[in-house]
Amino acid sequence: MSEISPRVNSAILPRFIGQIVRIPCKILTTTENTVTVQTSDGGEILVKFTGDSGITTTFVEIIGHVVDATTVRKAGVINLKSDLDLQVADKVIKLIHDPRFFSTIFS
C-alpha cells in the first residue's frame, strides 16, 4: 500500500497525510520554492520544492508527499499540455476513491 500514489483532489488529500499522492492541477502562482495550484475540485494546495520546480506548462501533475491537509512536498512533476479538463479529471478521481473500486485498483 505504501508504493501507490493515487490521484487526489483537495477534498481527498487530507486522507493521505504522510503518503504519496498525485495531483492533476493548474498552476496559479509561483515563488522561489513554492507553487500554489488549483486542484480538480477547485481547492488550493501549496506545493513545496527545492531547486528548480521543473514546471513548464500551465497544467501539471504533481507527485509528492502529503505534509498536511493543504501542503504537499514535491517529489516529481509531469508537465501536461495547455488544456486539461479538470472537471472530467475530478469525476475520475471521485470514482477512483469510491470504496467499491479503490481496493480493486490499488490492491
Add this chain to the structure above:
Amino acid sequence: MSYQLDAGVCLQLHTATPNDEELFGSPHTLQILSLKKVGSKQNEATPNSPADRYRVVLSDGTHFLQAMLATQLNDMVSEKHIQRFTVISLERMSCNYVQEKRLLILMTLRVLGQEDVKIGDPISLDPAPGSAAPTPAPAPGKPEKAEKAAQPTSSTSAQPAASRTAAKTNWHPIEGLSPYQNNWTIKARVTQKSDLKNYSTQRGEGKLFNVTLMDETGEIRATAFNQVAETLYPKLEEGKVYYVSKGKVNLAKKKFSNVMNDYEINLERNTEVEECLETTNLPMIKYSFVSLQELQELSKDSTCDVIGILKEYSDVSEITSKATSRQLKKRELTLVDRSEYSVRLTLWGNQAEGFTPDEQNPVIAFKGVRVGDFNGRSLGMIATSTMTQNPDIPESHSLRGWYDSSGNNASFQSHTGTGSFSGGAGGGFTRSEVKPLLEMKLEANRIPESEEKPVYFSTKATIMHIRGENIAYAACEVCNKKVVEEGGSWRCEKCDKTWPKPVYRYIMTFAVSDPTGQLWFQGFNEVGEVIFDKKADEVVEIKERDDGQYNHILYKSCFKTYNFLLRAKRDSYNDNSRIRYGVSRILPLDYKEECEALLTLMETPWGQKDFTADFDSMTLG
C-alpha cells in the same frame, strides 16, 4: 313589505351537480317572475288537468332562471297562491338532465308573500330550452335580454350546420387521434399517395391505396380498400389539404408503413373527405434537413430529409433486380448543397419515368429518403418518400441564392473522395455500438454462411504487432488496382496504362488487443497513413534501404490505441470458414472525448455494480 332574496342561489342552482343534496334540499328565498302553462294544448276552460305543467322563472334578485313546477304543486297556481312576483321559500327541488340540458323542478315550496314588482334587476342565466318562445321579459327594461335568450334558440335548431362549421374551425390534431374517440375531423395535407394497387390473398382479391396525411402535430397513414379505394382514389390528390372525418382509427401495421404513428386510419364507406379551400393556415410539410456532408454520420438504411440543387440527372435506365428478377426503371439525380458535397439520389418506377425538372437547376426537397452506402453515401426514394421541387420554404430560397451567385461554379466533394475506404465504406464509427473484441468476435462468428453483406462493428483496440513482410503494393494512380512490372515500367491491367514508377498503397495485416481478446485486422492505404503517419512510398523506400529503420518504424507504431470501424465478412476457403475484419475507418483517440465516454459508461448500471465478486470467480483460460 320588501323581501330579501337569497342572492347567488340561482347561479349555484345553475351550476350544481344533480346530486347536490345540500343545495337542493335547503330552503332558498326566491321570487317568481313569471308563470306559464306549457304542455298539452288544453284550453283554459279545463284547468287542473293532469297534463298541465307550469314553467316558472325564478329570480334571486341577481339572476333568474327557468324551472318547472312539480305537478303536485299545480293547485297552488290555479288557486292563485303563487303567481307573478310571488316571493317563495323554495324548500326542495330536484335537478334532472333531459337531453343534455339541465332541468330544475320545484318540489316543495312555501309562499312567503306577494310583491307587486320584480325585486332587484336579475339577468338571465340559461338560454331558453327547446323551440318555444322563452318567458317574456317581466319588466320593460328587459326586451334585449329576451332577444338574447331567443338567439341561442334559433342557433340550436340549426345545430347540424353549426357543428359542421365548428368542426372546420376546431379540427382534431392528428397527434390526438385514437381508437377511443370517433367524432373527429382532421385537417391534413396529403403528403404522399400510393398507386391503386391490386392484391390477392388466400381470402380473395382486392385493391387498395394509401396516403400519408400530415398536419402540424404529426402524420398518419390512411388506407382505403376495394370500393372505397375506387371512390376516394381520384378524390384525394397529393399536395392538397382535406378535412377527413369518420374514418376508423386502428393500431398501425408497422410492417407496411414507415410513418411514425402508433395508429393508422382505415377509410371506410361513411368516411367523409372534403377539400379544404382556405389558402391560409394550411399544414405545411415539416422537414428536418441534414446537409449532404452530414450524410456520412447517418447509418445505412436510416431515413432522412435533404434539400439541394439538382446539378444533373441521368436518363431513365432499366435494371434487373437481383432480388426479384424484375425489370426496374430508375433514374439518378445528382444533388449539391452549401456543404459543397454532392450525392446521388435514385428515383424508381413511375416517378423515375415521369420526372421533369421545373427549370434548369431547381431546388428539390426530399422527405424520408433512405440512406445507402453505395460509393460512400447514396440516397434512394422509398414508398413513403416525398419529392417537392422549389418548395416555398426559407431553406429553398437560401439555396437558390447561393447557387445562383457562387454555387454553380463550386466544385463538390462526394463521399467517396473523402479518404474513407473506397469500395462501399460503411457508415460512421458509432460510439454507442462500441463492443470489446471478445463480444465482437462472438457476434461476428454468428454471421451465417449465407450472409453475403458485410456486418459493421465499432470497437476500440490497441495495435500490438504489424506484419512487416508485405506492407504495401504498387498501385495504379487512377484506379488503385495493382500494377505489374513489365520491362521497366508498370502496367495497370484495368486501365491499360503504364507508369514509369508506381505509387505505393498500404495493404497491411496487424494484430490488435484489448482487455478481452486479440484479433487480426486488414487495412488499406488510409489505415497505413494514420498508423505510420507517412505515405506508403516513404515506408517502402525505407524498407528496401534500411531494415533496422524499417523495424523501428513498425515497432514505434505499436501500442497505440484507435477507434475502429470494421467490416466483418465471412470468408470460406476449402473447408474452413473464417471471419475477416477489414478496417473501414481508423480514428485516433480524442482523450477528452474518450474520457467522457468512459465516465458515461461508469454511470450506467453496468458501471455501478460491485464487480469484485466477478473478479474472484473469473478464471483466465
